[in-house]
Amino acid sequence: MKRWMALTGFMLLMMTSLMARASGDLTIEITRSNDDAIPIAVVPMRGEGVSPSTDISEVVARDLERSGMFAPLSRGDLISLPASGDDIVYADWRRVRANYLVVGRVEASGNGYRISYELYDIAGQRRLLGEIVTSSDEQLRSRAHYIADRIFEEITGIRGAFQTRIAYVTANGIDPNIRYALYIADQDGHNTRQILTSDQPILSPAWSPDGQKLAYVSFESGRPAIYVQQLSSGRRVQLTSFQGINGAPAWSPDGRKMAMSLSKDGNPEIYVMDVATRSLTRLTNSSAIDTEPDWSPDGSTILFTSDRSGQPQLYTMNASGGNVSRLTFTGNYNAGGHYGPDGKMVFLVTRTDRGYQVAKQNLDSGRLTVLTETSQDEAPAVAPNGTMVIYATQQGARGVLGAVSADGRASFVLPSPDGQVREPSWSPFLN
Amino acid sequence: MQFSSYAKTLAVALSLAVVAGCSSGGGTQDGSDTTGMTSGSSGSTSGMGSSSGASGQGMGQQAPSENRVYFDFDSDAIRPEFESMLNQQARYLQSNPSTSVVLEGHTDPRGTREYNLGLGERRANAVRQYLSIQGVSPSQMEVVSYGEERPAASGNSEQAWAQDRRVVIDY
Numbered sequence: 001m002k003r004w005m006a007l008t009g010f011m012l013l014m015m016t017s018l019m020a021r022a023s024g025d026l027t028i029e030i031t032r033s034n035d036d037a038i039p040i041a042v043v044p045m046r047g048e049g050v051s052p053s054t055d056i057s058e059v060v061a062r063d064l065e066r067s068g069m070f071a072p073l074s075r076g077d078l079i080s081l082p083a084s085g086d087d088i089v090y091a092d093w094r095r096v097r098a099n100y101l102v103v104g105r106v107e108a109s110g111n112g113y114r115i116s117y118e119l120y121d122i123a124g125q126r127r128l129l130g131e132i133v134t135s136s137d138e139q140l141r142s143r144a145h146y147i148a149d150r151i152f153e154e155i156t157g158i159r160g161a162f163q164t165r166i167a168y169v170t171a172n173g174i175d176p177n178i179r180y181a182l183y184i185a186d187q188d189g190h191n192t193r194q195i196l197t198s199d200q201p202i203l204s205p206a207w208s209p210d211g212q213k214l215a216y217v218s219f220e221s222g223r224p225a226i227y228v229q230q231l232s233s234g235r236r237v238q239l240t241s242f243q244g245i246n247g248a249p250a251w252s253p254d255g256r257k258m259a260m261s262l263s264k265d266g267n268p269e270i271y272v273m274d275v276a277t278r279s280l281t282r283l284t285n286s287s288a289i290d291t292e293p294d295w296s297p298d299g300s301t302i303l304f305t306s307d308r309s310g311q312p313q314l315y316t317m318n319a320s321g322g323n324v325s326r327l328t329f330t331g332n333y334n335a336g337g338h339y340g341p342d343g344k345m346v347f348l349v350t351r352t353d354r355g356y357q358v359a360k361q362n363l364d365s366g367r368l369t370v371l372t373e374t375s376q377d378e379a380p381a382v383a384p385n386g387t388m389v390i391y392a393t394q395q396g397a398r399g400v401l402g403a404v405s406a407d408g409r410a411s412f413v414l415p416s417p418d419g420q421v422r423e424p425s426w427s428p429f430l431n
Numbered sequence: 432m433q434f435s436s437y438a439k440t441l442a443v444a445l446s447l448a449v450v451a452g453c454s455s456g457g458g459t460q461d462g463s464d465t466t467g468m469t470s471g472s473s474g475s476t477s478g479m480g481s482s483s484g485a486s487g488q489g490m491g492q493q494a495p496s497e498n499r500v501y502f503d504f505d506s507d508a509i510r511p512e513f514e515s516m517l518n519q520q521a522r523y524l525q526s527n528p529s530t531s532v533v534l535e536g537h538t539d540p541r542g543t544r545e546y547n548l549g550l551g552e553r554r555a556n557a558v559r560q561y562l563s564i565q566g567v568s569p570s571q572m573e574v575v576s577y578g579e580e581r582p583a584a585s586g587n588s589e590q591a592w593a594q595d596r597r598v599v600i601d602y
Binding site: 223351 | 540542544545574575580581582585586587
């Protein structure tokens with residue numbers, strides 16, 4: 001919050017114009033910062049006779065800040081405004097304790113822009129990155145996310161995930177007059193796009209591994225059913241409509257199969273459907289609730305929630321069924337598990353003295369670590385590079401999305417301008 | 432979370448009754464392509480209401496107006512105070528065998544949504560089983576769990592949550 005307050009008048013003006021352009025967008029409030037975050041100065045790009053509609057440097061700085069790994073200097077603390085390597089006085093940047101410096105210029109190019117940016121290591125006094133990218137006016141935000149990805153990867157060695165998207169569900173009103181909607185947005189909450197509305201519940205959106213489709217559960221027929229919607233065309237297919245619960249769709253890593261929970265045989269069991277042939281294989285056989293399947297990144301194992309012990313806990317089994325093994329033993333409520341991209345960590349919802357919180361369990365040590373500080377947290381969804389987890393939480397009586405770094409050290413919330421927001425799902429890499 | 436073994440046994444018995452009594456089991460809907468919205472906010476799905484209309488009003492009776500059963504946290508046990516209401520519902524359904532109901536199962540908002548779909552189904556199944564024992568034909572009842580998706584009350588309080596944990600007998 002402090003950082004926001006420290007913005008210069010110029011920036012506030014800039015933000016006001018951005019907000020006016022996209023009023024449905026989610027905003028960001030940083031709620032916890034990492035003390036060890038790397039200080040980086042992202043100098044506003046010099047406009048060479050142009051005034052692009054997006055403040056590229058601001059988008060880059062906010063991306064880096066949200067990762068929890070970087071602490072961008074506020075613009076008021078920038079000691080000078082270099083636009084290229086020749087203008088840099090290293091001693092100045094050492095004095096303000098910046099470890100890295102990003103400079104750049106924007107020029108007109110055809111109908112769009114040419115963006116030149118460079119990344120410098122202050123201690124080593126050397127250039128780490130330099131690149132020229134072109135962009136139309138509409139592409140400026142996505143180009144800025146690209147630049148943030150390049151900087152992030154250069155410094156951390158981890159692939160950036162700033163060009164990814166999220167899906168989420170909103171609800172407005174009180175039963176029986178609730179309006180539900182399914183949205184997709186950039187990972188920073190911008191560029192929201194409504195892809196479905198209904199007066200019946202929508203839940204459990206899941207991105208296909210190629211990033212082209214969303215599977216979700218919709219009650220629009222009066223009964224729950226699983227649908228798959230192509231994002232580019234809006235064209236969709238109803239994949240299931242069995243008697244009872246049709247829930248928790250989860251794509252296999254190769255996109256050919258979908259695990260799901262169906263209660264057509266009397267109580268919820270885990271099934272796998274071949275998406276092309278619709279052939280169905282039942283994997284579990286218990287009188288308990290078996291739901292929330294999730295595939296290990298290598299596709300060999302399915303994680304799921306079951307209350308066969310009397311309380312919901314996470315279990316694993318072979319992706320073809322069998323070899324069931326209980327995974328969680330800490331506390332009496334562990335559910336909604338998702339593998340991190342390296343397959344070594346599972347993110348889940350656990351019930352603690354405080355309430356329902358997002359946690360991670362290390363699969364080697366079995367140790368469970370609570371990541372969030374609030375009490376009604378659910379639906380953790382992991383960024384494809386494993387660095388961040390987005391989840392649903394409550395602010396007062398309002399459902400909002402929260403995000404926390406996978407190490408738990410930094411967090412932020414994305415309040416929506418209206419309605420209850422829930423059920424986030426993070427896309428795979430889209431670039 | 433602790434469901435009595437009595438309830439579990441009945442749930443299994445009920446499940447069998449469901450499979451036996453219900454010939455309307457769904458299947459995959461090959462070729463049922465529809466087009467969802469791709470942008471804007473003008474369109475919507477044609478989501479219909481959840482009630483299956485009463486198909487017969489035998490003997491000119493009105494369906495009993497009391498139609499909600501409330502549950503304790505993490506429980507699908509039917510509290511004694513709802514038995515007389517359920518008995519009344521059972522008598523009505525028995526004397527109107529062409530009337531069918533949807534038993535809507537609901538939970539409070541705590542915990543994960545998909546797991547709550549399962550809990551809501553357990554509650555609705557408990558009501559179905561109770562009515563079944565009272566002589567209502569399984570073919571007159573369909574269970575639909577909404578989990579926590581359609582809260583009856585807003586706000587984060589035990590009072591609101593107690594209103595949410597319910598089964599609605601919907602004609």
